[in-house]
Amino acid sequence: MTASRVNTPIYLDYLSTTPVDPRVAEAMMACLSPEGNFGNPASRSHVFGWKAEEAVENARCQVAELINADPREIVWTSGATESDNLAIKGAAHFYSKKGKHIITSKIEHKAVLDTCRQLEREGYEVTYLEPDAQGLTTPEAVAAALRDDTVVVSVMHANNEIGVVNDIAGIGEICRASGVIFHVDAAQGAGKVPLDMATMKVDLLSLSAHKMYGPKGIGALYVRRKPRVRIESQMHGGGHERGMRSGTLATHQIVGMGEAARIAREEMAEEAVRLQGLRERFWQGINDIPEVHINGDETQRLPGALNVSFAFVEGESLLMSLKDLAISSGSACTSASLEPSYVLRALGLNDEMAHSSLRFSFGRFTTEADVDYAVGQVHHAVEKLRELSPLWDMYQDGIDLNSIQWAAH
Amino acid sequence: MAYSDKVIDHYENPRNVGKLDDSEDDVGTGMVGAPACGDVMRLQIKVNADGVIEDAKFKTYGCGSAIASSSLLTEWVKGKRVDEAEQIKNTEIAQELALPPVKIHCSVLAEDAIKAAVANYREKQGKS
Numbered sequence: 001m002t003a004s005r006v007n008t009p010i011y012l013d014y015l016s017t018t019p020v021d022p023r024v025a026e027a028m029m030a031c032l033s034p035e036g037n038f039g040n041p042a043s044r045s046h047v048f049g050w051k052a053e054e055a056v057e058n059a060r061c062q063v064a065e066l067i068n069a070d071p072r073e074i075v076w077t078s079g080a081t082e083s084d085n086l087a088i089k090g091a092a093h094f095y096s097k098k099g100k101h102i103i104t105s106k107i108e109h110k111a112v113l114d115t116c117r118q119l120e121r122e123g124y125e126v127t128y129l130e131p132d133a134q135g136l137t138t139p140e141a142v143a144a145a146l147r148d149d150t151v152v153v154s155v156m157h158a159n160n161e162i163g164v165v166n167d168i169a170g171i172g173e174i175c176r177a178s179g180v181i182f183h184v185d186a187a188q189g190a191g192k193v194p195l196d197m198a199t200m201k202v203d204l205l206s207l208s209a210h211k212m213y214g215p216k217g218i219g220a221l222y223v224r225r226k227p228r229v230r231i232e233s234q235m236h237g238g239g240h241e242r243g244m245r246s247g248t249l250a251t252h253q254i255v256g257m258g259e260a261a262r263i264a265r266e267e268m269a270e271e272a273v274r275l276q277g278l279r280e281r282f283w284q285g286i287n288d289i290p291e292v293h294i295n296g297d298e299t300q301r302l303p304g305a306l307n308v309s310f311a312f313v314e315g316e317s318l319l320m321s322l323k324d325l326a327i328s329s330g331s332a333c334t335s336a337s338l339e340p341s342y343v344l345r346a347l348g349l350n351d352e353m354a355h356s357s358l359r360f361s362f363g364r365f366t367t368e369a370d371v372d373y374a375v376g377q378v379h380h381a382v383e384k385l386r387e388l389s390p391l392w393d394m395y396q397d398g399i400d401l402n403s404i405q406w407a408a409h
Numbered sequence: 410m411a412y413s414d415k416v417i418d419h420y421e422n423p424r425n426v427g428k429l430d431d432s433e434d435d436v437g438t439g440m441v442g443a444p445a446c447g448d449v450m451r452l453q454i455k456v457n458a459d460g461v462i463e464d465a466k467f468k469t470y471g472c473g474s475a476i477a478s479s480s481l482l483t484e485w486v487k488g489k490r491v492d493e494a495e496q497i498k499n500t501e502i503a504q505e506l507a508l509p510p511v512k513i514h515c516s517v518l519a520e521d522a523i524k525a526a527v528a529n530y531r532e533k534q535g536k537s
Contacts, residue, residue, distance in 0.1 A: 314447055316472040320412070320420060340447075351445035388426055388476060390451035390468040391444060406443030 005369045008324040012374060014363030015160055015188060015305055016328060020256070021213035021364065027259040028215065031055065031252035041249045042240065052251045059258025063220055066190065066261040067205065069197040070225060075241045076254055079219035080187035081111040082234075083206035084154075086221055086245065087183045088115045090231030091152050091204060092124060095181065099149025105129040105137040107343040108156050112185055116154070129155075134297035135162045135347050139170035146174070152181045157205075158189030161343040161359060162296035163305025165193055172201030181229060187211050187219075191264030192272065192302050197222060203229040209253070213364060214260030218253035221245075271364065275304035278362045278371050282306065285375030289382050291395075295344060295357060304362040307344075309353045312392040313385040318358060321381035325374055328359050352391075352401075412473055413507035419477035424484050427466040429453040437491075437530025441521040448475040448515065452482065452522040456530055460490050467522075474512040478502050478519040486523060495527045 011019075020028075031037045031052075041056045043049025057071065064071040077083045092102060104116055106128045116126045127145045131137050137155050146153075153175050158165045168184055175182035183204040186195060190205075191212030197205070205222035209215055223229055223244065237246030283306060286292060291311035310318060315329040340354030349357070362371070386392040391401060412420070429436045435456050442449040448471030455464040465483040469476045481502060486494040502508075502516040 312470065314471050314475075316447075317420070317476060320473040352447070355444075355447045388423060388468055389470040390440065390449055391470045393428065393451075393468060401444060406445065406449075407441060 006367070006373045008373075009326045010324060010366075010370045010374060011326045012360050012362060012366065012370070013326050013328055014366075015163065015211070015302075015359065015361040017210050017216065018213045018363055019365065020210075020215055021260060021263055023263060024214055024256050024259045028252045028256040031255055037251060037255075039251070041251055042238070052249075055251055056249050056254050059254045059261075062258035062262045062265075063207065066265045067186075067195045067197050067207075067222060068199075069222055073197070073222050073225050075221045075223055075244050076249055077219045077221055077245055078217055079210070080109075080185060080206045080208035081219075083208075083219050083221040084109070084111040084183075084185055085115050086231060086234050087204040087206060088112065088152060088154055089119065089234055090244075091181045091183065091229070092119055093232040094230045095151040099147075099151045100124045101147050101150040102126045102152045102154065103129065103142060103145045103150060104154045105131055105156070106346045107131050107135065107137075107159055107161070108154065109160055109185055109187070112154050112156070131346055133348055134300070135159060135164040135295070135343075136297055136300065137166050137171070139167055139174045142171050143174045146178050146180065150178070150180050152183060154183040154185065156188070157184050157186040157195070158193070158302050158305075159296070159343065160188050161341060162307040162347070163188075163302040163359075163361070164296040165189055165300050165302060167300075168195070168202060169200045175203075176201040189302065191261065191268065192275075192304070194268065197224070204231070209257035209260055212260050212264045215253055215256040218250060218257045220257065272303040275362050275366075278366055278368065279304055279306055281368065282360060282362070282371045282375060285372070286378050289379060292382075293353075295347060295349065302361075304366075305359070306361070307357055307359045309344075309349065309357045310382050311353065311356060312389050312395055313356055313382055315355050315357060317385055318356070318381055321384060322358075322377055324377055329357070415481075415506050416473055416477040416508070419480040419506070420473045423467075423476060423480040425464075425466050425480065425487075426468060428468065429455055429464065429466050434533050435530075437526040437528070437533065439522045439525025439527075439529060441525055442471070442475075442518050444470065447471060448518060450475065450479050450518050450522045452479060452519075452526045454486060454491070454494070454523075454526045454530060456491055460492070462486050462489055462491060462494055471515065471518075472512070474506065474508055475515040475518060477506055478508075478515045479522065481505060482519045482523060491527050491530060495524050497523055 039048030039052035041052040060071040187208040203224045207220040209218045293309045295307040344354040440451045450469045467479040469479045499516040499520040
């Protein structure tokens with residue numbers, strides 16, 4: 001056992017957030033002291049402002065380079081939630097004369113789904129696409145839902161619960177051919193798998209810093225210039241960011257996001273190989289447990305993410321057993337509603353499988369020893385809970401659980 | 410969510426895990442809950458000629474509080490007469506384990522389980 005070489009709890013929840021890379025922190029600290037780069041980037045009358053503006057513009061270039069865009073296409077926001085709001089409401093409002101129909105998928109992040117719900121209250125009509133059994137939203141599905149009055153399509157790049165990666169280039173072709181604005185929530189995928197705005201026909205793309213080893217509280221929205229995409233601003237004020245998002249720019253946050261984007265771009269290829277290796281090592285380690293299943297497409301996915309169902313054990317007790325691992329349950333059953341994950345339900349999982357699912361996500365600071373320790377813990381926990389599980393007993397006795405009349409409560 | 414020490418103790422060291430022979434007339438089985446809801450409890454009692462529960466076993470699929478509720482229940486019913494055992498209230502279980510409001514349903518399920526096990530036992534006795 002490699003227990004002596006790991007520090008518990010082990011962080012295996014990189015899809016929820018990532019630690020700030022020490023190189024990023026260092027760049028940020030240079031903006032956080034009286035001697036440092038503290039100026040207001042909008043101050044035009046002195047060197048403090050000029051220096052801050054230079055740092056902000058440098059970061060803008062770094063973020064643009066990550067997605068192969070023009071720096072003038074990057075708008076700073078407070079994070080991907082704000083970017084999603086600005087993109088979807090901004091485009092829907094601006095193009096409302098053309099139509100009031102929006103297409104999205106059922107397994108988008110809540111920042112997209114709730115924004116769409118708000119637009120429904122304002123009189124828009126929203127089509128929520130069902131993903132396929134692998135969790136993917138296909139170009140064909142989008143094409144079939146397009147209408148003459150469709151103004152915005154919003155489909156995520158990588159899913160935050162199951163880690164599958166959609167065919168963004170393919171959906172972009174469909175949208176461009178129909179003259180519909182295409183928004184992509186790329187919070188989970190950016191910096192992990194390549195995104196190229198020069199070849200992908202994406203109009204608006206949401207980015208978040210804290211999913212790629214940058215700080216929380218900063219994000220960006222890519223707004224295409226050619227062909228030009230217009231959005232109505234949601235935050236009014238001093239007219240920063242070409243009037244699309246007012247508010248004094250947070251130099252330290254922006255510098256942090258820029259540095260995070262630079263590191264991600266330079267190290268992505270190498271890191272992806274390493275993370276995929278860790279993911280495969282983990283899966284090889286646990287797939288000898290009977291009745292364990294991967295949720296979502298096995299190949300079209302983020303290198304470091306895996307969502308697994310452990311049949312006949314319940315997710316919350318599994319988490320309780322795995323207290324040395326910082327992971328998250330696919331089910332939201334710690335909430336009062338006891339509702340299983342809407343993402344897993346949309347994939348066609350029944351409630352008990354959705355209740356038995358865990359998300360493991362590996363990242364920059366995960367080691368092989370961490371993975372091996374996690375494998376041992378998972379084995380121990382699943383064996384213990386199946387020993388306790390009447391469902392596992394019945395399964396082993398050959399009883400079909402679907403044949404039983406359960407009393408719902 | 411923070412679990413109480415008693416929940417953790419029962420979860421880490423569950424009492425009376427197992428299965429009794431359901432074909433015996435002196436064994437009553439109560440299975441309550443549903444997989445879709447995230448918890449299923451199976452409680453079994455073995456009753457002697459004096460109507461006293463001399464053994465109890467459980468298996469539970471569910472969260473830590475559900476496992477703890479059923480584990481605690483097996484401890485409580487052992488040595489009780491069946492008519493005493495079916496008087497056990499969910500509130501007593503919830504109080505003993507300091508269950509938070511969202512976990513009260515686990516104790517309700519445990520109360521249902523003992524009632525169902527006693528009913529099953531009585532049904533078998535009536536037949537024989």
